[in-house]
Amino acid sequence: xxxxxxxxxxxxxxxxxxxxxxxxxxxxxxxxxxxxxxxxxxxxxxxxxxxxxxxxxxxxxxxxxxxxxxxxxxxxxxxxxxxxxxxxxxxxxxxxxxxxxxxxxxxxxxxxxxxxxxxxxxxxxxxxxxxxxxxxxxxxxx
Numbered sequence: 099x100x101x102x103x104x105x106x107x108x109x110x111x112x113x114x115x116x117x118x119x120x121x122x123x124x125x126x127x128x129x130x131x132x133x134x135x136x137x138x139x140x141x142x143x144x145x146x147x148x149x150x151x152x153x154x155x156x157x158x159x160x161x162x163x164x165x166x167x168x169x170x171x172x173x174x175x176x177x178x179x180x181x182x183x184x185x186x187x188x189x190x191x192x193x194x195x196x197x198x199x200x201x202x203x204x205x206x207x208x209x210x211x212x213x214x215x216x217x218x219x220x221x222x223x224x225x226x227x228x229x230x231x232x233x234x235x236x237x238x239x240x
Contacts, residue, residue, distance in 0.1 A: 101166065104196055107188045108204035115208040124208070125177065132179030135186065138172035151224035153217045154178045158225065160232040166191055167233055177218065182225050189229055197233035202226060 118124045142159035149156040154175035161168040169190040173179035188204070189197050205211060211219055 101191050104188055104192055104200050108202070108207075111184065111188070111204045112207045121209075121213050124213070125180075128180030128184065129176050130180070131183035131187065132173070132176055132181075135172065135179060135183045136170060138170050142170065143172065149221070149225050149228045152178065152221035154221070156182055156221065156225060158182065158228050158232070160229070160236070162194075162236045166193055167197055167236060169229060169232075178221060181214075181218070181222055185222075185225055185229060189233075192233075194233040194237040198230050198237060200230075 114127070115124055118127060138157060138159060143157045147157045147159050149158055152173075154173055156173045156178055157171060159170045161170070167190065169186045171179075171182040171186050173182055184204075185202075188202065189200065192200075205222070210222075214222065
């Protein structure tokens with residue numbers, strides 16, 4: 099299976115968001131991304147997979163297959179589920195070192211930070227930290 103570089107996936111997302119004229123439409127798209135996430139098995143909804151520092155509940159499960167990380171996620175809040183869905187779209191299928199090094203510039207390029215409440219913005223940062231910590235643990239174990 100061919101894996102796109104993180105930067106290419108980020109460019110695709112920036113391009114997708116450029117089609118929307120306003121943030122209402124962008125939020126609708128984010129919600130759709132959340133709905134499209136593969137259902138996370140309840141067995142993975144554990145404290146170890148729970149993202150700390152999020153107002154809503156967010157779970158991120160990481161698997162390591164063939165030298166690449168596979169992320170699965172869920173949240174009890176629709177916007178948050180969409181935000182974690184964006185991160186899964188960008189980082190899943192990548193090598194641990196690429197996840198750790200990812201700058202995730204698409205977040206600023208699509209204007210996400212200015213349109214999130216401080217608590218959601220903080221939650222997004224915590225989701226990224228959680229994914230990078232997971233990636234880092236797989237790097238050191240190989």
